[in-house]
Amino acid sequence: MGTAAAALVAPAATEEFDGVRAKVAFVRRTPEEGPGYPGPERFGSPTVVDHDVDIRNARPIVKTFSLDREGFTLVKHKSATVNERDPKLTADEYVAEMNALVKRYFNASWVTNFRHGTAAPPAQVRSPEAANGNQPTSRLSHIDYAAVSAPAVAAISDYEQGIKLRPYSRMMLIQTWRAVSPGPQDYPLTLCDGSSVADEDVVTATFGRDDITAKLWLAHYNPLQRWYYFPDMDKDEFILFKGYDTEAKFNPKAFHTAFDNRIAHPDAKPRLSIESRHLAYFE
Numbered sequence: 001m002g003t004a005a006a007a008l009v010a011p012a013a014t015e016e017f018d019g020v021r022a023k024v025a026f027v028r029r030t031p032e033e034g035p036g037y038p039g040p041e042r043f044g045s046p047t048v049v050d051h052d053v054d055i056r057n058a059r060p061i062v063k064t065f066s067l068d069r070e071g072f073t074l075v076k077h078k079s080a081t082v083n084e085r086d087p088k089l090t091a092d093e094y095v096a097e098m099n100a101l102v103k104r105y106f107n108a109s110w111v112t113n114f115r116h117g118t119a120a121p122p123a124q125v126r127s128p129e130a131a132n133g134n135q136p137t138s139r140l141s142h143i144d145y146a147a148v149s150a151p152a153v154a155a156i157s158d159y160e161q162g163i164k165l166r167p168y169s170r171m172m173l174i175q176t177w178r179a180v181s182p183g184p185q186d187y188p189l190t191l192c193d194g195s196s197v198a199d200e201d202v203v204t205a206t207f208g209r210d211d212i213t214a215k216l217w218l219a220h221y222n223p224l225q226r227w228y229y230f231p232d233m234d235k236d237e238f239i240l241f242k243g244y245d246t247e248a249k250f251n252p253k254a255f256h257t258a259f260d261n262r263i264a265h266p267d268a269k270p271r272l273s274i275e276s277r278h279l280a281y282f283e
Contacts, residue, residue: 058228071194071254072241181272183232194252
């Protein structure tokens, strides 16, 4: 679960900073934090505030990361279905490929595609507010499903696909994110080290998708949080991160969102990306 605030440790002041400084959106904790602005209606219109956050380059230290502690890592993988010259790939083909990869990576008993917000063909996203009819980039720090909702929506996802429900000892919601356009990208993904998130940083919100109501987690800002990104990602690598784990002690709250990278990199290119979500089960 979340780490107590008193146990969080800020980065050393003498540490040489390698990364970018960018605005990240959070749910306002108190009125003194700033005037804020309305958040997404689908999340209950929370009051949102932007904070300048140091987003560190994770590449030099990625080998020290753990999915059970920080909640994310970078994986090298040459996809057989992704081709940036032909973005109209079939989502089902990509998800099937990634299902097999996730099963091997975790040595899971079986893996299914999580279709409550499944992968779609890559969409070119030029801004976080509007994406020319495609799925917009999310600007608000979030975890897609709160622990109270994840098992239920997982069961619904399998049931709706005609997958027989069977008992398991452990289940994980695993997410992948891949940039298929050259870097630097204008709106890359940033993730928060789950071990730097305090319980009081977590906000539970309700949202509806299709005919299902579920809960997700949004984040309050905390200067002790450690945010990272992987600069200049290419199509032969992807971010693997954990959205949920039935083993509570291995369920880090790795909040994620996109950030505007064009201040640090005025020549940043419009991001073309694809994501997928998977349910990994263990007997």
